Amino acid sequence: MLARIAAELGPWSWWVAGMILLAAELVAPGVFLVWIGLGALATGILSLLFWTLPAWSWQVQCLVFATFSLAFTLIGRKLMASRGASSDEPLLNQRTASLVGRTATLQEPIREGRGRIRLDDTWWPVTGPDLPAGTRIKVSASHGRDLTVEPF
Incomplete structure (x- = not known):
């Protein structure tokens, strides 16, 4: 069933998956699905460019998606850590x-x-x-x- 939907949607299947993941972040907050959703959207951009190439198989797409998701997760983690939560009461719980x-x-x-x-x-x-x-x-x-x- 998923293979049929992906075949019908073509390169847009990654965009749909990315949007579903971004929407899931609203239901299950934690700022984690955002990075995976961005990985799916980035894979969707490459799919629009390379969909007609024979080398752009589903295996390659999954590897690209995993790579993008990992990269976005690491970048996002670094961004979130560098924000530094400054407080007007730094000793509130101390x-x-x-x-x-x-x-x-x-x-x-x-x-x-x-x-x-x-x-x-x-x-x-x-x-x-x-x-x-x-x-x-x-x-x-x-x-x-x-x-x-x-x-x-």
């Missing part, structure tokens, strides 16, 4: 990193390198030099949930 540079008062003393501070409405475990409660400190780094502090 709460401890967003606390670096803040100052606070030690609520509990730092003993043997461990203590706690209260920033906003949260208690945070801290590491740093031994300091008494009430000392003004500055958050200098974050490691997971722990904050590294130094006297301010």
Whole structure:
């Protein structure tokens, strides 16, 4: 059945396949079928040019389609990676990193390198030099949930 449709459509079968793949991208988003669809459209362009040549068999067409699809996928992947998602809140999902540079008062003393501070409405475990409660400190780094502090 597919062979009959391809034979009736001739070189336009690649254009139809490309459009179907591009339409499928709308149903299943992920920006992957776009590159394969573009590969089919590029193969369709070559089919319009070479359809009458005996060397332009279905095997050659499939190899050209696979090559174009791979090339467009690699180019598309590189383009998508180079876009770089810049954000107005780069530390939005990195709460401890967003606390670096803040100052606070030690609520509990730092003993043997461990203590706690209260920033906003949260208690945070801290590491740093031994300091008494009430000392003004500055958050200098974050490691997971722990904050590294130094006297301010």
